[in-house]
Amino acid sequence: MNSESKTTRLIRQTFKDFLVSKGLRITNQRLAILDAAYDCSDHFTAEDLLERSREIDSSVSRATVYRALPILIESKLIRQVDVGLEHKFYMANRNANTFQAQVICSDCEKIFEIDAPFMDWYGKTVADKLALHVESQRLQVTAHCDELKVAGVCKRKC
Amino acid sequence: MNSESKTTRLIRQTFKDFLVSKGLRITNQRLAILDAAYDCSDHFTAEDLLERSREIDSSVSRATVYRALPILIESKLIRQVDVGLEHKFYMANRNANTFQAQVICSDCEKIFEIDAPFMDWYGKTVADKLALHVESQRLQVTAHCDELKVAGVCKRKC
DNA sequence: GTGCTTGCAAAGACTTTGCAAACTT
DNA sequence: AAGTTTGCAAAGTCTTTGCAAGCAC
Numbered sequence: 463m464n465s466e467s468k469t470t471r472l473i474r475q476t477f478k479d480f481l482v483s484k485g486l487r488i489t490n491q492r493l494a495i496l497d498a499a500y501d502c503s504d505h506f507t508a509e510d511l512l513e514r515s516r517e518i519d520s521s522v523s524r525a526t527v528y529r530a531l532p533i534l535i536e537s538k539l540i541r542q543v544d545v546g547l548e549h550k551f552y553m554a555n556r557n558a559n560t561f562q563a564q565v566i567c568s569d570c571e572k573i574f575e576i577d578a579p580f581m582d583w584y585g586k587t588v589a590d591k592l593a594l595h596v597e598s599q600r601l602q603v604t605a606h607c608d609e610l611k612v613a614g615v616c617k618r619k620c
Numbered sequence: 621m622n623s624e625s626k627t628t629r630l631i632r633q634t635f636k637d638f639l640v641s642k643g644l645r646i647t648n649q650r651l652a653i654l655d656a657a658y659d660c661s662d663h664f665t666a667e668d669l670l671e672r673s674r675e676i677d678s679s680v681s682r683a684t685v686y687r688a689l690p691i692l693i694e695s696k697l698i699r700q701v702d703v704g705l706e707h708k709f710y711m712a713n714r715n716a717n718t719f720q721a722q723v724i725c726s727d728c729e730k731i732f733e734i735d736a737p738f739m740d741w742y743g744k745t746v747a748d749k750l751a752l753h754v755e756s757q758r759l760q761v762t763a764h765c766d767e768l769k770v771a772g773v774c775k776r777k778c
Numbered sequence: 779g780t781g782c783t784t785g786c787a788a789a790g791a792c793t794t795t796g797c798a799a800a801c802t803t
Numbered sequence: 804a805a806g807t808t809t810g811c812a813a814a815g816t817c818t819t820t821g822c823a824a825g826c827a828c
Contacts, residue, residue: 594763605752
């Protein structure tokens with residue numbers, strides 16, 4: 463049972479604990495939205511999330527998705543990935559500890575998440591200069607696909 | 621005459637050349653919008669730009685600002701600075717050659733632009749791993765103001 | 779039962795677009 | 804004169820909000 467794996471249960475429990483700790487209620491819609499988010503291996507938009515949530519619980523409405531997103535972000539179970547494209551993206555926060563950078567292919571608009579531990583140190587150094595305390599950092603690299611330019615196709619489904 | 625400085629003339633000429641090279645027309649509104657953008661030492665939103673443009677040429681409309689922004693960005697005279705705050709920001713591209721990072725104060729939402737030449741190397745290295753060719757990079761550090769937390773005030777007008 | 783949550787539809791915020799008049803070339 | 808560009812207002816897109824009914828506790 464994929465939906466009952468050990469990890470899934472742990473994630474759900476974390477979310478439930480978070481809701482309780484905030485005096486919020488555990489609802490089927492919120493759980494469906496959480497599961498839908500973790501069902502995506504990739505980045506997703508609010509609209510994607512609505513669609514996937516509805517496959518799990520058809521009663522989920524757009525409003526509920528938009529209301530759930532800030533909660534999921536605050537709980538650190540998902541994070542916002544704003545890459546300056548048309549839409550805002552989100553993704554499940556599977557490895558919250560390493561600093562992640564995004565490489566965005568401008569040909570196919572695919573977003574790659576990569577570890578960039580060095581950034582962490584650098585960002586802190588930079589903020590120290592301004593006497594600010596770092597909360598979060600983002601490194602985004604926009605790039606185009608060499609393969610696509612040459613061969614007209616990109617192996618990574620660009 | 622501030623509006624007739626050497627730099628200003630150079631910028632205007634660059635823009636005019638760009639327009640001509642694209643078969644677009646040189647209009648007072650477009651020039652007003654360009655001047656307004658370079659009149660800001662800081663980041664600005666589309667709405668800010670409308671307001672400032674109208675001080676130069678009161679006939680500038682919101683639609684024209686929105687139509688001019690992509691042209692100004694394509695000409696590299698301004699660039700978009702998307703920091704994931706409420707609005708999209710833009711800024712004059714005064715030093716296009718150095719990689720810029722943004723440090724965003726989450727207390728006052730002020731945005732500091734800093735040089736981060738090392739990022740450039742790092743971003744390229746990272747993109748090379750994926751066989752992509754770097755177009756642009758952004759490093760954004762969100763931080764909060766220590767002074768504000770302690771003293772309730774921030775010298776840099778946080 | 780109490781009061782947080784929900785879905786719906788309407789409202790909001792920001793941006794884009796259709797059209798006739800005005801302007802650049 | 805020919806064809807772009809403009810301002811206006813309307814339409815779009817994405818997101819938020821008000822409200823009464825429904826649900827978790």
